[in-house]
Amino acid sequence: MTERSGWVPDGVDTGLPSAARLYDYLLGGGHNFAADRALAEKFLRAQPNARTIARLNRSFLRRAVLYLVGRGVRQFLDLGSGIPTVGNVHEIAWRAAPEARVVYVDYEAVAVAHSRMMLAHDERAAVLQEDLTDPDAVLAAARRTGLLDLAEPLGLLTVGVLHFVAPEDDPAGVLAAYRDAVAPGSGLALSQFTADLQPVEMAGIVEVMKKSTNPVHPRSLAEITEFFAGFEIVEPGVVPLPLWRPEEGAVGEVDPARAGILAGVGSKR
Amino acid sequence: MTPSARARRRELARRWMRAVCPTAYVPLSPVEIELFLLDLVDVVTDAVRAEPFTPDAVADVGPRLVRGHFSGQETLQRTVDVLGPALLRAPELRDVPRLAERVVAVVGGIGAGFAVASRLDAFDRQEEVKRALVVAARQAERVLEVGETRFSAVFGTSPFGIAVTDLRGVCVEANAALGEMVGVPHAALTGRRLLGLFHPSDAEALSAMYRAAGAGRVDRFREQRRLVREDGEPVWVHLAVSLLRDADGGPAFHVTMAEDVTELHLLRKNLDHQLLHDSLTGLSNRQHFATRLEAMHGASSGGITLYHLDLDAFSVVNNGLGHALGDRVLREVGRRLAALVAGEDALVARIGGDEFAIVVANGPGTPAVPEMVERINDALAEPLDSGAALSASIGVVDRPSADWGVDELMRAANATLHRAKAHGKRQWLPYDRPADTRSRTWLARAARMPGALADGEVEVEFRPVADPGSGRPVGYVARLRWDELGHEECVGLAEVNGLSLVLGRWALREAAEAAAGWSAGALHVELSPMQSRDEDLVGTVKRVLEETGLSGAGLRVFLDTRSMLVEDGDNAQVLRDNGIAVGLAGFNGGQAELSLVGELAVDALVLAPSVVRRLAAQRESLPHRAIGQMVRAIRESGIAVFVPDVPTPDLAAWWHGVGVDGAYGGFTGPAVPGYEL
Numbered sequence: 028m029t030e031r032s033g034w035v036p037d038g039v040d041t042g043l044p045s046a047a048r049l050y051d052y053l054l055g056g057g058h059n060f061a062a063d064r065a066l067a068e069k070f071l072r073a074q075p076n077a078r079t080i081a082r083l084n085r086s087f088l089r090r091a092v093l094y095l096v097g098r099g100v101r102q103f104l105d106l107g108s109g110i111p112t113v114g115n116v117h118e119i120a121w122r123a124a125p126e127a128r129v130v131y132v133d134y135e136a137v138a139v140a141h142s143r144m145m146l147a148h149d150e151r152a153a154v155l156q157e158d159l160t161d162p163d164a165v166l167a168a169a170r171r172t173g174l175l176d177l178a179e180p181l182g183l184l185t186v187g188v189l190h191f192v193a194p195e196d197d198p199a200g201v202l203a204a205y206r207d208a209v210a211p212g213s214g215l216a217l218s219q220f221t222a223d224l225q226p227v228e229m230a231g232i233v234e235v236m237k238k239s240t241n242p243v244h245p246r247s248l249a250e251i252t253e254f255f256a257g258f259e260i261v262e263p264g265v266v267p268l269p270l271w272r273p274e275e276g277a278v279g280e281v282d283p284a285r286a287g288i289l290a291g292v293g294s295k296r
Numbered sequence: 297m298t299p300s301a302r303a304r305r306r307e308l309a310r311r312w313m314r315a316v317c318p319t320a321y322v323p324l325s326p327v328e329i330e331l332f333l334l335d336l337v338d339v340v341t342d343a344v345r346a347e348p349f350t351p352d353a354v355a356d357v358g359p360r361l362v363r364g365h366f367s368g369q370e371t372l373q374r375t376v377d378v379l380g381p382a383l384l385r386a387p388e389l390r391d392v393p394r395l396a397e398r399v400v401a402v403v404g405g406i407g408a409g410f411a412v413a414s415r416l417d418a419f420d421r422q423e424e425v426k427r428a429l430v431v432a433a434r435q436a437e438r439v440l441e442v443g444e445t446r447f448s449a450v451f452g453t454s455p456f457g458i459a460v461t462d463l464r465g466v467c468v469e470a471n472a473a474l475g476e477m478v479g480v481p482h483a484a485l486t487g488r489r490l491l492g493l494f495h496p497s498d499a500e501a502l503s504a505m506y507r508a509a510g511a512g513r514v515d516r517f518r519e520q521r522r523l524v525r526e527d528g529e530p531v532w533v534h535l536a537v538s539l540l541r542d543a544d545g546g547p548a549f550h551v552t553m554a555e556d557v558t559e560l561h562l563l564r565k566n567l568d569h570q571l572l573h574d575s576l577t578g579l580s581n582r583q584h585f586a587t588r589l590e591a592m593h594g595a596s597s598g599g600i601t602l603y604h605l606d607l608d609a610f611s612v613v614n615n616g617l618g619h620a621l622g623d624r625v626l627r628e629v630g631r632r633l634a635a636l637v638a639g640e641d642a643l644v645a646r647i648g649g650d651e652f653a654i655v656v657a658n659g660p661g662t663p664a665v666p667e668m669v670e671r672i673n674d675a676l677a678e679p680l681d682s683g684a685a686l687s688a689s690i691g692v693v694d695r696p697s698a699d700w701g702v703d704e705l706m707r708a709a710n711a712t713l714h715r716a717k718a719h720g721k722r723q724w725l726p727y728d729r730p731a732d733t734r735s736r737t738w739l740a741r742a743a744r745m746p747g748a749l750a751d752g753e754v755e756v757e758f759r760p761v762a763d764p765g766s767g768r769p770v771g772y773v774a775r776l777r778w779d780e781l782g783h784e785e786c787v788g789l790a791e792v793n794g795l796s797l798v799l800g801r802w803a804l805r806e807a808a809e810a811a812a813g814w815s816a817g818a819l820h821v822e823l824s825p826m827q828s829r830d831e832d833l834v835g836t837v838k839r840v841l842e843e844t845g846l847s848g849a850g851l852r853v854f855l856d857t858r859s860m861l862v863e864d865g866d867n868a869q870v871l872r873d874n875g876i877a878v879g880l881a882g883f884n885g886g887q888a889e890l891s892l893v894g895e896l897a898v899d900a901l902v903l904a905p906s907v908v909r910r911l912a913a914q915r916e917s918l919p920h921r922a923i924g925q926m927v928r929a930i931r932e933s934g935i936a937v938f939v940p941d942v943p944t945p946d947l948a949a950w951w952h953g954v955g956v957d958g959a960y961g962g963f964t965g966p967a968v969p970g971y972e973l
Contacts, residue, residue, distance in 0.1 A: 055320035055368035057421035061453070082321045089323055110425075113365045114323025141428035276326035 046241035047109035053081035073231025083268035091216035107188030162204035180212035218290035258293025265291035309334035320368030351405040358409025396586035457554035479526040495522040577630030585645035590702040598658035599695030604709035608721040610650035690724035742793040756806040757967035764952035771817035774807035800827035810970025812846040828856040854881035900936040
């Protein structure tokens, strides 16, 4: 599940599906093509709960943004934002705090073009085409938008994206660079696939995605907790998606043991 | 609106939410989602009630769902599944005339609106993605040729017709889908004026719009227009036209997307079919059946006959052979029933899991009811591929009078079916008004009971439990009374209307309060089946003792024997651990029940009233001797035996001979209110 995907590199196969559009499809969106839907069917065979997991992940994004707004955060940097599907960060944030500013970052040209079209007329949001694993470039471009003030608390969002960052790209080091750049009181919302919950299904997903442009790297609870170094993890900690601050009246069909993804929010000391 | 109607609407919104939430991601909190759907429930329910009725009132419901992102693949189906039955059963709509027809119209209206809106929504989103692809590809062109390749691939495989035109309206590129729509090889479209493909009167109007877009006054527009095929046939299309700007932001190209909406009409037809038919068997569904039944009932000169069938033991097939096979069986049953009445003016429907209905308009050659029933069962008895042979129980309403409404017909057929099923398998019965009236009176009473309880019409009385020899009371047993209805009838009603637990708890407290003030011996309370299984039973009993001041030794609780056979008997043990004497009531002496006595270590039994009554009718028989020996054996192991429903001193004397510890019934005189003790 992703918020980003790679623009087709060399030796292009034009039928290559994108994880961003796969995610959109699982959420019931219409921004996808036959190749994406074919990949989604394989994905669903490996993890029959995938639609639910996609919904839960998107719902976590919503709750996390609202939580951060509630703590006074008024600016967000959404790393690996993908294609603008249902319930985007600016829509969530603006319902709660109309003055909030949002900068989206994605690597994929189509996702970026798409996002720009949707946000063309708004001055409170911007879209950057950058690689999130290059924090210096991202932060420099983000400063140039004039929307973010790094002296003020900022919400860093890496929701459903770090599992696309390979260990050799040093995700922990990348996060540390962002952490050092933002002000105390800033928040980090993070979710990513784990094999701790359903090892068999997770292995199936890894296998299915191995052949796509977006291989998946699940991580353990300990590794994910490590990502929060320098952040104080807020209650209830790093937990399966539906257990993170559930809302009153939540539809009780969700089994945390089948939620596939661990999520948490931290606050910079 | 009454508070209960409000509460029901809220409950419906909640059920709707639970049904559709797993089908699509909606970016709202659960509370917000519920309010959103409640709003729509109001619109829909009010539309059904409105006079004059018009389904237009719900035209916006489908589009609102789609705009709210309730737009997954299964969202509509689940919406229909929840709303259809709920509206048909809503108490506040009970008196709406021709309800079934209205509900079908309203649900159909929601479905049609949803289909159109989600189609347009998908169209919009696909257009967005494609515009993004075009933009990205144009930008990438300078760097990467692959962008172009990618764009071409999408362009080439899209089900929508797409043309890129320059600002003069000349096609720079057109895709295969567009070529197919107009019956021209798509390569031949390049260089042609796009407007030339449209109907002349449409072309004129479109021309002005393209100019407005080209001048940068609007970035996009949408229209429904006619293309003209090479063979002259018009093709209705939805058009979405957007302007592409060059790198400097100036207008450069138009991208025109066209969707053949004749397909949309097909979809609507398909959806109508789905709403009116059972997807498994292809037969009519309940809603459609009700509408047709009403029409046939009104039009038939020879009168109609309605058959309501329930397959016997279908769950055995389903569970034993698997659901896939169960589905095949249902399809086969549907085919056979349809073939059976193929020569008649008749309709077959699947109106429930394993329930079917047939309505026949009687003509000169129509078989009489018994013959028809036989044919039905003969058709079902023929073994299926799997080897299973079926039978059905059937309720028949034959030539009902013309003033019966469709709901009344369906209800009568259903009630008759239930009476037939009570006789066993492969049974059928014709509608019987007195029997129906009795069961309706019974159900009406059951429905009235909660009010009666609240109004103090239900009372607890006490019958002496007497030594059958001396007639001296050894305790009192609590009995319910509601007007002329006695204890067993009250308990039976409460099991029907779900009041069992509430009634049981109330009776226990009433009895304990009365007994706390007397010194007339132990209070016996027999619990209903549901109360015997109540997980909170021990807590309830302890609270009652505490609050009424009755001592544990003054109370003997009898649990329902049959419930204890199914349950694990925890309640018995924990009650005893708390110092309360526990017995079993409704004991009929079967082997399983005897071993239960040992397992639960109870110290008293009450025989089942049915056993006692049967014995009274056949004195000095084998059952008599057997029960006498059983009672002696039970008493020898230290367990007290009590006998209910003993009407005369004569019979009491016989039980005395058997050696029971206590008896109650008519021989001790009538039951009395607590204050008389």
